[in-house]
Amino acid sequence: MNKLIDLLTHRHLVWQGNREQPVTETIASGFAEVDSVLAGGFPLQGVIELDTGVGIGELRFLLPSLAKQTRLIAFIHPPAQVNAQALVHAGVAAERVLVIEPKTTQEALWAAEWCAKSGACASVLLWQDDLAIHQVKRLQLAAAGGEAQVWLLRHDIRESFALPWTLSMRLLATEEGVEATVNKRKGGWSSRPFKVNFQSQWADLVLMPEPSAEIFPFQAMQHAAK
Template sequence: MNDAEFSLLQLPGIWRAKEGLNVSGCTRQETGHRELDKALNGGFPPSGLVRIRSHLGIGELSLLQSIICQPKSQKLLVFVAAPGLVQAPWLKQLGVDLPQVYVIQPPNDNEALWATEQCLKSGACRMVVLWQTALQPKPARRLQVAATHNHTLCLLMESLQSSRLSLPVTLDLALHPSEQSLYADILKQQGGWPRENIPVRLQHTPDNSAIMKAMAAASPIYSGSSQAG
C-alpha cells in the first residue's frame, strides 16, 4: 500500500465492508417494526437525507409513526409539498405536538427544494418531509449536506413510478404493498448492506372482533316490548 492509499483510508468518511458497522455513539431511531429495525442496524439514522419510494397512500407515513412522533421538543416537524392535506386529527392521534408542525405548499418543485433547504439550514427543525417527483443528484447533495451538518432528518418521498436516479442519500428504501402488510427493500444504507422483502405489518382499521366488542359494550338507544291486544 502506497502513502496515498494509506492517507485515503484514514479519512473518517471511508468505510470498508470487512470492518462491519460501527454503531457506537450513533443513536438510531426505531421504527417499531422488528425485522426492519434489525435490517437497519437499529433503525433510521438520526440525520441526513433518506429517500422512501412507494405508491401514494399505501401507509408510507404510518410506517414512520414512531419516528414522526418523537418526544416533545422545541424543534419543528415540517411537511413540504405534500400531495394531499396533512390532517391535524391524524397528527394528534400520533401524539404530535401540533403547534410544532408547519405545512408548506410551494407553487413548484424548485421553490419546494429552496424551502426545504432553508428549513434544514435553520437548525430549528428536527425533521423535514419533502415530496418530489424526480430529485436530481446536485440538489440532493445540497439537502444531504444541510441535513447532516444541522443534525436534522430529511425524508424524501418519491413515487415508484418515477425513474430511480442514484442519489447521495444516507438511506434508500422502497415500499411495496401486499394484502396483509407492506414489504420494504433496503436499496442502499450507509454502513450496511442492501436487503429485500422485509415484512412490515400495519393495521389500518379495527377488525370485526373489535367492532363487535364495542357494540356489545354500548348501551342500547331504545328497548321496549309491545303486546297485541
C-alpha cells in the same frame, strides 16, 4: 482499473465491505422488523429516500418515529391535505407540525434545505420526484448542519440508486401493512423484501388472515366414532 473504481466510488455506486459500520445515530422506527434490518432504526440525520406510492401506508410507516421527535416536523408539498387529527392521535403534537405549499420545484427544494439546516426541524418530509445529485448533496449538507432527517418521498424513479442517499427504501402495500426493501444504506447492505405489520399500531386498518378450519386426521375421526 483504479480510476474506474475511484469514479464509481465518487458516484456512490460502490461500497467497501471493510467499511460496514453504523454511520450515524438512529431513532427507533416503532416496528421491530425495521429496527432489526436497520440495526437500530432510521438514521437520526441525513437524506432518506422512500420509494412509495401515495396512500399505501407510507405516513403510517413514519409516524411512530416522528412522534418521538421533539422539534418541528415540516411537510413540504404533500400530495393531499395533512390530517392534523390523525397526527395528534399518533402522538405528533399539532404545534410541532409545519406545512409548506411551494409553487415551484425550486421553491420546494429551497424550503427543504432551509428547514433542515435551521436546527428548528427534526424531520423534513418532501414529496419530490426529480432530483439531481448536486441537489441531494446540498440537502445532505443541510441535514448535517441542522442535525435533521430529510425524507424524500418519491415513486418509481430509475436513477435513484446513483444518488447519495443515507438510506433508500422501497414500500409496497400489503394486507398486513407494507412490504419494505432496503435498496441502499450508507455504511451497510441492502436487504431482501420483508413484511412490516401494522397490527400493533392500527389494528382496525389491517386485514388479518382468517383462521383456517380445524382438520382432524381420518384415523382420529374413526377412533372418535367408536
